[in-house]
Amino acid sequence: MGGLITGVADWVIPGLLFVVLVLGFCRRIPVYETFVTGAQEGFEVAIKTIPYLVAMLVAISVFRASGAMDGVVYFLKPLLEPFGIPPEVLPHAVMRPLSGGAALGIATDIIRTHGPDSLLGCLVSTMQGTSDTTFYILSVYFGAIGVKHYRYAPVTGLLADVTTFLASVIIVGRTFG
Amino acid sequence: MVNFFWLLLMLSGIVVAAVHGKVETVTRAVLEGAKLAVETSFGLIAVVSFWLGVMRVAEAAGLVRALARLVRPLVQLLFPGVPGDHPAVGAIVLNLSANVLGLGNAATPAGLVAMRELQKLNPRPEEATPAMCTFLALNTACITLVPATVIGIRALYGSREPAAIIGSTVLATACGMTVAILADSLFRQLYRRK
Structure with missing residues (x-):
């Protein structure tokens, strides 16, 4: 199963690129100019992540260097080990529904510390790629139309987030383990 | 928090x-x-610029609209309270298609239009309708095809296969989306009885 999953993954980006360009050519889109216009925004979008990354990477860096991270991992390990959940990814799981930028900071820290191709690196990459900033989306969308009672929407969102998290742990363990 | x-x-x-x-x-x-x-x-900057360029071409070439045609029947099935020809359906379809492709810039405006249209069908404007809850459940647990930012970070820190996580990402989001749909229809039944 692991081979199939990574095999399909190899094809997604080249395949999507091919389809997009052929479709653009068939619809007589000036593909080159359109690409450049879109890419122009890249600088701004990437630079906008700086404040979030600085805030989160400084905090995580202090937390790790002080030895507090080792303490947390040491205490959580016996609790999480039976479920196959590495304690290092817990801060990410907590932050993901709240702030995309902060979660990206935590993911960056784990990818750099443990290596992008390690089991931890693959797991946190998958976690960052899946699931959205649930609470942020709820407050923006409901806020925009003045709805005050969210009813069961937050519970559904959280249930989905927890499922995606556990599914990531299992799938990454099978694929890259 | x-x-x-x-x-x-x-x-x-x-x-x-x-x-x-x-x-x-x-x-x-x-x-x-x-x-x-x-x-x-x-x-x-490198990967984000490239990907935004590709996505702009995808948008102009109508890839979102092509995907929307596939998503539409599913949306009509999941939103029994919304008439099939209501403008909300189009906005919901557009938002979900853009989400799958990772087009945040196109997804948010369409999502806000969808919410505004759903609000017009709402008898109690301060309370979320079942359709709104379904829409947001789908939106927050949506399948993502290419998580470009994290692929960029993996490449930056020397990954041999930066895109290797696409398969696990799609599978995990598919699980999350399935649970979101099931939980939403379950809660919808429970709340109706009260």
Whole structure:
């Protein structure tokens, strides 16, 4: 199963690129100019992540260097080990529904510390790629139309987030383990 | 909540360092973390620029509309309370298609239009309707095809296969989306009985 999953993954980006360009050519889109216009925004979008990354990477860096991270991992390990959940990814799981930028900071820290191709690196990459900033989306969308009672929407969102998290742990363990 | 978590990380880090008698590491860690953050953001310019360029072509070529045609029947099935020809359906379809492709810029405006249209069908404007709950459940647990940012970060830190996580990402989001749809229809039944 692991081979199939990574095999399909190899094809997604080249395949999507091919389809997009052929479709653009068939619809007589000036593909080159359109690409450049879109890419122009890249600088701004990437630079906008700086404040979030600085805030989160400084905090995580202090937390790790002080030895507090080792303490947390040491205490959580016996609790999480039976479920196959590495304690290092817990801060990410907590932050993901709240702030995309902060979660990206935590993911960056784990990818750099443990290596992008390690089991931890693959797991946190998958976690960052899946699931959205649930609470942020709820407050923006409901806020925009003045709805005050969210009813069961937050519970559904959280249930989905927890499922995606556990599914990531299992799938990454099978694929890259 | 973010405030609390950030404060907790910073303060407990400083206190633990002081207790361990190595308070000087805090200053070094702060500078190192900040430097790392800026380096990462600059490193991301490459992949983000490229991907936004490709996605602009995808948008202009009508890929979102092509995907929307596939999603539409599913949306009509999941929103029994919304008439099939209502403008909300089109906006919901557009938002979900853009989400699958990772087009945040196109997804948010369409999502806001969808919410405004659903609000017009709402008898109690301060309370969320079942259709709104379904829409947001789908929106927050949506399948993502290409998580471009994290692929960029993996490449930046020397991954041999930066895109290798696409398969696991799609599978995990598919699980999340399935549970979101099931939980939503379950809650919808439960709330109707009350």
